[in-house]
Amino acid sequence: MEPFRVHILGCGSALPTLRHYASSQIVEIREKMFMVDCGEGTQMQLRRSRLRFTKINHVFISHLHGDHCFGLLGMLSTFGMLGRVAPLHIYATAEMEPVFRSQIDLFCQNLGYDVMFHPVDTSRSEVIYEDRSLTVSTIPLLHRVPCCGFLFREKPTLPHIRRDMLDVYDIPVSQINNIKSGMDWTTPDGDVIPNSRLTLPADPVRSYAYCSDTRYMPGLHRLLRGVTMLYHESTYGDDNQARAVKYFHSTATEAARVARDAGVKKLIIGHFSARYEDEKILLEEARCEFSNTFLAEEMAVFNV
Amino acid sequence: MEPFRVHILGCGSALPTLRHYASSQIVEIREKMFMVDCGEGTQMQLRRSRLRFTKINHVFISHLHGDHCFGLLGMLSTFGMLGRVAPLHIYATAEMEPVFRSQIDLFCQNLGYDVMFHPVDTSRSEVIYEDRSLTVSTIPLLHRVPCCGFLFREKPTLPHIRRDMLDVYDIPVSQINNIKSGMDWTTPDGDVIPNSRLTLPADPVRSYAYCSDTRYMPGLHRLLRGVTMLYHESTYGDDNQARAVKYFHSTATEAARVARDAGVKKLIIGHFSARYEDEKILLEEARCEFSNTFLAEEMAVFNV
Numbered sequence: 001m002e003p004f005r006v007h008i009l010g011c012g013s014a015l016p017t018l019r020h021y022a023s024s025q026i027v028e029i030r031e032k033m034f035m036v037d038c039g040e041g042t043q044m045q046l047r048r049s050r051l052r053f054t055k056i057n058h059v060f061i062s063h064l065h066g067d068h069c070f071g072l073l074g075m076l077s078t079f080g081m082l083g084r085v086a087p088l089h090i091y092a093t094a095e096m097e098p099v100f101r102s103q104i105d106l107f108c109q110n111l112g113y114d115v116m117f118h119p120v121d122t123s124r125s126e127v128i129y130e131d132r133s134l135t136v137s138t139i140p141l142l143h144r145v146p147c148c149g150f151l152f153r154e155k156p157t158l159p160h161i162r163r164d165m166l167d168v169y170d171i172p173v174s175q176i177n178n179i180k181s182g183m184d185w186t187t188p189d190g191d192v193i194p195n196s197r198l199t200l201p202a203d204p205v206r207s208y209a210y211c212s213d214t215r216y217m218p219g220l221h222r223l224l225r226g227v228t229m230l231y232h233e234s235t236y237g238d239d240n241q242a243r244a245v246k247y248f249h250s251t252a253t254e255a256a257r258v259a260r261d262a263g264v265k266k267l268i269i270g271h272f273s274a275r276y277e278d279e280k281i282l283l284e285e286a287r288c289e290f291s292n293t294f295l296a297e298e299m300a301v302f303n304v
Numbered sequence: 305m306e307p308f309r310v311h312i313l314g315c316g317s318a319l320p321t322l323r324h325y326a327s328s329q330i331v332e333i334r335e336k337m338f339m340v341d342c343g344e345g346t347q348m349q350l351r352r353s354r355l356r357f358t359k360i361n362h363v364f365i366s367h368l369h370g371d372h373c374f375g376l377l378g379m380l381s382t383f384g385m386l387g388r389v390a391p392l393h394i395y396a397t398a399e400m401e402p403v404f405r406s407q408i409d410l411f412c413q414n415l416g417y418d419v420m421f422h423p424v425d426t427s428r429s430e431v432i433y434e435d436r437s438l439t440v441s442t443i444p445l446l447h448r449v450p451c452c453g454f455l456f457r458e459k460p461t462l463p464h465i466r467r468d469m470l471d472v473y474d475i476p477v478s479q480i481n482n483i484k485s486g487m488d489w490t491t492p493d494g495d496v497i498p499n500s501r502l503t504l505p506a507d508p509v510r511s512y513a514y515c516s517d518t519r520y521m522p523g524l525h526r527l528l529r530g531v532t533m534l535y536h537e538s539t540y541g542d543d544n545q546a547r548a549v550k551y552f553h554s555t556a557t558e559a560a561r562v563a564r565d566a567g568v569k570k571l572i573i574g575h576f577s578a579r580y581e582d583e584k585i586l587l588e589e590a591r592c593e594f595s596n597t598f599l600a601e602e603m604a605v606f607n608v
Binding site: 016017018040041043044047064065070071073081082095108 | 318320352368370378381386399403406410412
């Protein structure tokens with residue numbers, strides 16, 4: 001199967017620590033790389049990751065809190081110095097463009113490429129990006145400012161052709177696309193070979209949902225039904241349940257409940273509060289509700 | 305003597321590398337800490353340095369290029385979250401305030417302290433900060449945008465009193481300040497004890513000059529006469545002399561010439577181009593002109 005991976009560049013929360021950078025990750029799908037959030041230090045982490053800067057053409061910003069976007073300007077500036085010419089598309093709430101545009105004008109004069117802002121409505125789920133092989137949709141979240149997550153979903157692919165059967169029935173290559181599309185094959189003798197004999201099932205459609213920052217939303221699972229991998233913020237543990245409610249964040253237990261209710265295959269938790277010197281306690285709490293949970297960590301790569 | 309040190313938080317140039325952060329340093333004088341420049345990642349470096357955030361009340365920004373100020377907003381935001389109440393003073397060219405103010409308004413709502421901007425005229429040398437024990441003056445530099453360095457200079461102190469002489473001549477404590485100010489002492493018998501016998505010379509006045517970014521300025525040494533320690537940018541080596549001229553930067557050799565001509569005691573070179581994987585070549589070139597040269601490095605501490 002084609003690669004579909006998430007590279008964690010930063011998974012801390014608002015206060016930077018010696019262990020965690022602010023939020024940012026790269027979603028790698030086939031040959032494309034999408035950035036989700038861009039906290040301070042993201043460009044340094046990107047360099048450390050050795051991922052190819054030039055493959056990033058789309059940046060999705062969940063909300064306008066500094067730990068999710070203060071790294072953007074430095075990255076734009078660096079891309080310019082490295083000679084980028086391809087446009088860069090930024091998806092964020094409408095209020096982002098004017099404030100960043102004035103900074104770009106002041107700090108990134110003579111930028112050799114266009115920065116295109118695409119305003120995002122965080123109040124509903126809609127497709128905001130689409131290409132031949134995938135869609136990206138918004139996931140409305142509940143935070144102190146307008147905020148949404150992002151759902152990356154592959155488009156269904158065609159079944160695989162069975163090369164051995166092509167040989168057996170001497171089927172010409174020109175017919176492959178027809179067969180992939182479901183056609184049976186009729187031999188010169190008039191025998192009909194059913195399509196199911198000529199193909200293997202298509203790869204399952206994979207999907208990845210990024211949900212940060214948000215208060216626990218008991219109904220969120222309805223938007224995440226069938227998701228393969230979920231990243232859900234887990235700023236706090238059960239010991240800080242009241243704080244989670246107050247600041248519109250989630251606990252690890254709550255993140256795991258969303259994963260369980262949605263029936264996802266794998267849960268990654270992140271956006272850890274600086275107060276936890278070791279997030280194992282968060283992992284243990286989450287695993288009580290949903291066993292296939294993993295801790296995000298800088299430079300970790302998770303296969304979807 | 306009271307501490308007077310420079311803590312290097314970042315000494316890279318515009319392109320961040322795996323080895324260097326963007327420009328920032330802390331000038332520690334007695335109990336005070338002054339920040340000079342604040343590139344992206346400064347707050348992380350500050351945390352790594354274990355210096356006390358709360359002691360920083362004044363931030364001097366040399367010029368409005370991203371690698372000298374993109375870390376400011378994140379640091380302001382973090383200071384707010386950590387409960388800061390003391391005002392923070394920012395010294396920079398006048399165009400800084402509006403663009404940062406609109407970001408502060410958007411990203412740092414309910415900041416519990418005041419951010420005060422002090423416009424700086426980079427075209428001449430003038431005192432922009434003064435307290436009981438030191439002054440900070442601007443140093444006009446020559447860069448692609450208005451830019452200045454900063455000169456931290458201790459105020460002269462009074463001579464030290466010789467405690468042993470107080471005992472010998474039975475001088476009351478109430479007379480110490482008079483004697484420190486130069487008065488002789490007359491014994492009850494009418495003998496005059498000259499001041500020079502009662503005191504030791506005052507500590508020498510120390511000073512530190514920060515000069516980044518700038519094209520080589522053959523006359524710069526006139527403003528740096530008698531400076532104890534000079535930090536001068538050395539973006540390039542002799543191999544990139546033409547590039548230094550073109551981009552208004554200096555070579556290590558040029559930095560060393562400034563140090564030599566000014567007669568400073570110690571030279572620190574920094575603001576290294578990302579093209580040098582090892583700055584030893586810069587150090588060697590500088591030392592040909594001025595032997596007491598040292599390479600800046602993240603987390604290094606230099607005594608003035």
